[in-house]
Amino acid sequence: MSSKLRAILLGVALLLPSLVFLVMFTALPVAQTIINSFYRRNLATRNQPVWDGLGNYVRLFAADSDFWQVLTNTLFAIAIVVPISVILAFLFALLLNQRIRGIGWLRSSIFYPTILPMVSAASIWLLMFNVDFGLVNTFIKLVGGKAQNILGTTDWALWAVSFVIIWKLTGFLMVFYLAGLQGMPTDVMEAARLDGAGAWHTMRYITLPLLRGTTIFVITVAVTNAFQTVDHLYVMTQGGPNNASNLLLFNIYETNFRFQDSGLAYAETVVLLVLLIIFTIANTVVADQRSFDAQ
Amino acid sequence: MRNKLTQSLNLIVLFGLGLLWAVPLLWSIALSFRPPNVPISIGSTWWGGSFSFASILKALDSAPFGTYYRNTIIVVFGILIVQIFTITLAGFVFARLKFPGRDALFLLFLLQLLVPIAILIIPNYATIRSLGLFNNLVAIMLPFWASAFGTFLMRQTFRTVPLDYEDAAKMDGANWWQTLWHVYIPPARPALAAFALVSLSSHWNDFLWPLVVTNSVDTRTLTVGLASFTQMSESGAEWSLIMAGTLLVVWPLLVLFLVFQRQFIASFVQSGLK
Numbered sequence: 001m002s003s004k005l006r007a008i009l010l011g012v013a014l015l016l017p018s019l020v021f022l023v024m025f026t027a028l029p030v031a032q033t034i035i036n037s038f039y040r041r042n043l044a045t046r047n048q049p050v051w052d053g054l055g056n057y058v059r060l061f062a063a064d065s066d067f068w069q070v071l072t073n074t075l076f077a078i079a080i081v082v083p084i085s086v087i088l089a090f091l092f093a094l095l096l097n098q099r100i101r102g103i104g105w106l107r108s109s110i111f112y113p114t115i116l117p118m119v120s121a122a123s124i125w126l127l128m129f130n131v132d133f134g135l136v137n138t139f140i141k142l143v144g145g146k147a148q149n150i151l152g153t154t155d156w157a158l159w160a161v162s163f164v165i166i167w168k169l170t171g172f173l174m175v176f177y178l179a180g181l182q183g184m185p186t187d188v189m190e191a192a193r194l195d196g197a198g199a200w201h202t203m204r205y206i207t208l209p210l211l212r213g214t215t216i217f218v219i220t221v222a223v224t225n226a227f228q229t230v231d232h233l234y235v236m237t238q239g240g241p242n243n244a245s246n247l248l249l250f251n252i253y254e255t256n257f258r259f260q261d262s263g264l265a266y267a268e269t270v271v272l273l274v275l276l277i278i279f280t281i282a283n284t285v286v287a288d289q290r291s292f293d294a295q
Numbered sequence: 296m297r298n299k300l301t302q303s304l305n306l307i308v309l310f311g312l313g314l315l316w317a318v319p320l321l322w323s324i325a326l327s328f329r330p331p332n333v334p335i336s337i338g339s340t341w342w343g344g345s346f347s348f349a350s351i352l353k354a355l356d357s358a359p360f361g362t363y364y365r366n367t368i369i370v371v372f373g374i375l376i377v378q379i380f381t382i383t384l385a386g387f388v389f390a391r392l393k394f395p396g397r398d399a400l401f402l403l404f405l406l407q408l409l410v411p412i413a414i415l416i417i418p419n420y421a422t423i424r425s426l427g428l429f430n431n432l433v434a435i436m437l438p439f440w441a442s443a444f445g446t447f448l449m450r451q452t453f454r455t456v457p458l459d460y461e462d463a464a465k466m467d468g469a470n471w472w473q474t475l476w477h478v479y480i481p482p483a484r485p486a487l488a489a490f491a492l493v494s495l496s497s498h499w500n501d502f503l504w505p506l507v508v509t510n511s512v513d514t515r516t517l518t519v520g521l522a523s524f525t526q527m528s529e530s531g532a533e534w535s536l537i538m539a540g541t542l543l544v545v546w547p548l549l550v551l552f553l554v555f556q557r558q559f560i561a562s563f564v565q566s567g568l569k
Contacts, residue, residue, distance in 0.1 A: 007394040010471060014384040014392070015400055021381070021441035026407045029418035036418070095309060108556045109313035112320065114563065115548050117500040119518045123525045123541045124319045127326075127534055133335040135322060167316070172563065179564045228413045231502040235522055249414065249503075256417050257507060265417045272414055280409055 030273065037270045042261040049263070056267035066243050067251070067268070073158055074227070074248040074275075080162045081226045085169045086218055090211075092170065093177030107178070111171035118168065122232035125164050126151070129236075151237050157245035161236060165229050173218045180214040181207075216287045223279055227272065248272050326538040327351060335534060343535075350539040354524075357536070359512055360543055363520040370435050370505070370516055371498045375491055377440045382490070383483075385441075386449025387475055391461070407443035416503060423508050434508040435516065439498065445490050448566060452486040453479050489562035492555075496548055517544045 040052035060067045096107050113121060128134050129150045137147040150156045184207065192202050230250035233239050239246030239254065246254075249272065256265035322341070329343030331350045354360070389401060412419070419438055428434040456479055464474045502518040509515060515523075524540045552559050 004394070007392065008396065011388050011392045011394040011397060012400075014388045017381045018385040018441040018446065019400065019403065021438065022403050022407055022443070024422060025412060025419055025438035025441075026410060026415065027403060029415040029422065030406070030410060032418040032421070033415065092312065095312065098305075100306075103309075104556055106309055106313040107560065108553070109317040111560055112549070112552060113316070115496045115500075115552050115559065116320075116545055117502065117518050117521075117548075119500075119502050119522050119525075120541045120545045121319075123521065123537055124323045126525070126529070127323070127538070128319055130534075133340060135318065135340070138340065167319075171316070175560050175564050224411060228411055231518075234502070234506075235525055249416075252417060253503060253507070256420075262417060262421075269414065269417055273410060276410065276414070 033266050033269045033273065036263065036266040039263050039266075041263040042259075047260075047262075052263065056263050060264065060267050060271070066246075069243050070246045070248055070251045071271070073244070073246055077158060077162045077165070077247060078223060078226045080159070081165050081169065082219060082222045085166045085173055085222055086215070088166070088170045089173035089218065090177050090215075092174045093181055096174070097178060097181045107175075110174055113168040113170075114172040116168070118229060118231035119235055121164060121168055122235035125160075125167075125232070126236050129160055151245075152241055154241055154244040157237050157241060161232060161245045161247075164232050164236070165226060168229075169222060169225055173222060176214050176218050176221075177211065180211045184210060216283065220280075220283055223283075224276070227276060248275075323538040323541055326535050327542045329535050331533065331535045333535075350535040351543070354536055354539040354543060357528075358520055358524045358540065360517075360520070360540075362513060363515055363517040363544075366432060366514060367499060367517045369432055370501075371495050373432070373436045374439045374498050375494050377436070378442050378445055378494060379487060379491070381440060382442050382445035382449050383475070383480065383487075385446040386453055387479060389446065389450040390453035391479075404443040404446055407441070408447075412438045413503065416507060419504075420507050428508075430509050430511055430514050432514055435501070435505045435514075438504070442494070444566065445494070448486055448490055449483065452483045456482055486565070488558075489565045492559055492562040493566045496552075496559075499548055520544075 036049070037056055038051065038053060039049035040055055041047060041049045059065065092110055096103060096110070128136050131137060131147055131149040131152075136150065141147055148156060150160050188206060188210075189202065192206055197205075228249060230247050230253070233245060233247060233250045237245045239250050248268065252265050252268045252272065255268060256262050325341050326335070326343075327350055328346055328348070329350065330345060330347040331353055333339065333343035335343075385404070388397070389404075423429055423434045423437070426434075428437070460478045461474055464478050469477065500518065501516070502522065505516045506519050506522070509519065512520075521540055521544045525537050528537045528540070
């Protein structure tokens, strides 16, 4: 046996255990999702797939479809969660990048929501938002406001569930900024200080540009998290009231398991995949553009 | 004088921030140890008059937490053990073996980074059904047995091992698995430990997937059990009970985190910086 053939056989054999699961649970499912999105399959078809062309998409994007609301909710949640959590993560990292006693505990008190199961966090926040004695309403009353049934109000429910994602995500994003700040070249900082650069100038022209890579990475993490995090909806709002806090992935789950319309659920999954891919491409382009500018 | 002022202001801001973030957890702990029949009202928001284990005991009594613990532990370690095997082999291939077609296979791993498994819940559910694994603990683990992110981590780690070591091992007549075992794995232990912490804590938290592929108490994990427990107790507004249930789910991770704070944070950072 030639050595080249042997190299191929060994390489493929070692990759095989991973490849089996990658193909079964990632590659084929993507193809399966696209194909199945063209079939109608629900209680009306007795759960048999019936070719329907673009039928699912037509129903999904019909003028009276709830899907528009779910889609705008998802984009709105991302538009709130990503900038706020990234900016907070950066500010917290700046504040917590000091050498003082007990700083480790402070960092942990911001980071711990990362390791908390979202369902548990949701149980806690369900109580925090409780209209009668939740701490959020206690605070609102303290500053002179009126207690609100936050999770039961269409105007507030989406803000509330987005806030929980921000609370859980910020500490995780923060540790990447902390690592970035601690990796700053001290000689550059020192040189800037000697040249009389003020805090703002150092931030604007040295710290932020050096953290560019971290920021791009952190934004990617924040976006993928915001698309995927829906566990709390199950406990806190079930997507309600009136779909006000429903997000795409949770809606996919409901469409398939509650309304038994798997054809539609597949079409919704395609929409989610497309959104993720659009974001990834946009992020890559922006990242390349900026590094091109920097040269 | 001014220095002292900014210093104390700095400390107040820091402390306030930490407290603000920690309040939900602290409150839930406080409520877990409050007598179950004392209503929460203004003035007794935090302290219910006495310290009591009654809520915890009642929670343990009203849901099969023992089964939930067992299932979660089987699932998280079942995932981790297979992952360590698959990512070590795949990481080794991408770090050190060269053969035609390797880079094409690499794209499959990239695909998993682009499309998280959580999103493919509908087709994966269909796959589990057709495999006849519905309501089986294996179904909860199966999709995670290949990890692109773990593979990348191992690939980066193995690449830092000097090639001379491998050459020396080959001179001594070592075959590929002896080389992997004696040359590559020992320096990769910290990376594997970091991966283990991240994998364990993230799968301890999985919810939607175990929820859809199981339908009985015997196969429920802690998170799924907690969600139904919360829904059951919410109607009775038994908040101390719900918080006790929550605490029962989070304490193992929380204790582990408090003991190994630095390692945890470092692991999450390392796993992110591919």
